[in-house]
Amino acid sequence: MSSQQIPEDSLPAVQETAHGAVEGTDDPFADPGLPAHKPRIQDLDERAANRSERAVALMFTLSMLATVGFIASYVIFPVDKIVYIWPFGHVSALNFSLGLTLGAALFFIGAGAVHWARTLMSDVEVAAERHPIEATPEVKAQVMADFAAGAEESAIGRRKLIRNTMFGALALVPLSGVVLLRDLGPLPEKKLRTTLWAEGKQLINMNTMKPLRPEHITVGSLAFAMPEGLDPESHDFQTQMGKAALMIVRIEPDDIKDKRQRDWAHEGIVAFSKICTHVGCPISLYEQQTHHVLCPCHQSTFDLSDGARVIFGPAGHPLPQLRIGVNSEGNLEALGDFDEPVGAAFWERG
Structure with missing residues (x-):
């Protein structure tokens, strides 16, 4: 290794240039200020x-x-x-x-x-x-x-x-x-408030596809119906049934607590929407002794002998009731649409 030394007088000039010293001062890190x-x-x-x-x-x-x-x-x-x-x-x-x-x-x-x-x-x-x-x-x-x-x-x-x-x-x-x-999507307009049910439309049994008669409904039984004229093969069948699905039960008239419910029934036969008022799940679990129906999704429970009011669970509204009667042929028919919007609540619902 060479022992030759670099002249010391050359170092300061190199370091001063590298550090960029501010003109007029010996401090290479002085603040130069704004231009x-x-x-x-x-x-x-x-x-x-x-x-x-x-x-x-x-x-x-x-x-x-x-x-x-x-x-x-x-x-x-x-x-x-x-x-x-x-x-x-x-x-x-x-x-x-x-x-x-x-x-x-x-x-x-x-x-x-x-x-x-x-x-x-x-x-x-x-x-x-x-x-x-x-x-x-x-x-x-x-x-x-x-x-x-x-x-x-x-x-x-x-x-x-x-x-x-x-x-x-x-x-x-x-x-x-x-x-x-x-x-x-398009504005719903009145589609959330109305269904295919109307005065004079017969109740069609979902199993037999034939009109329901009062004698077909026995005390304690549960049946499901759809509006007359709805074709299961139509492209919008599921959409329409999502609002018009109906469940029918027969209760002893003396067991019905709600007066309006009794007036809208026929010989103890009551018809309510099958669509839960919580998030719209289909209801199908019926307890004959208590007249309660249970939604399988979140366990909302409704009392069909008392206006289908909510007695348990997250649902916020009773099940809408459909007013029914019997036509000249002896078949069950609707006397109008549901008394209020079907299914889950929405912000415009009164």
Whole structure:
């Protein structure tokens, strides 16, 4: 190993250059401070500032037009329309137009905000010392003063064209999300409140597919029925039965506690919705001695001798009752629809 030594007079110069010592001081780690502020052309020329204002307003206006295009695309293009767009190939016209217009709406809002900040808002850098997390009253007052000064320097009050177009763009963009709610499905309108049951419709036995007669229902028995005219082979059979499913039991008239229930029955034969009022599970477990029916999903229990009121479990409403009678042929028939909406509660339910 060589014993030759490097001259000491060469070391300080190398170290000083590597550490980047601040000019005029021997401390290589001294804070150099902020560089001198250089004004922008918009700070010196009002015409340049006005051009920047118009550019920002144009971007916000383009965002509004893109949002309108998003909504128009949603209405105009059918779901199954396929178009060829280079270089993507064959794509869905609806998906492509929705993505393009929504992306443009969000991009122009962001671009407008960035251009506004870089050309018209104050760009003076301010250094502030760190302070405790809990601010003193003086600091709070200074923050509010700085906020007011920032609002003044942003010229949002003076540059009304930027302000109004920005508010317009921000107000229209959320409409894109509102329009997308359409994909949740059509509005239910009165479908949650009505079923296929109506006055004069016969009760059809679900097992025999024949009209039910009073003599078919014995005390303590449980039968299930559907409305006359409903075809089990139809495409919406399950949907309709999800609301119209009916269970029929016969109770000794003296055991019926609810007067209205007795008036809506026929010789002790009562008809109630089979759909649990908790989350819509089908009810099929009947206890003859107590006249209770049990939902197998969450054990909600209803007393069919007392208006099908809830006596146990999470269900919040009694089972809706169907008023029944006998037609001229001696068959059981409905005298109207259920007295209230069937199934689980919903927010519009009274």
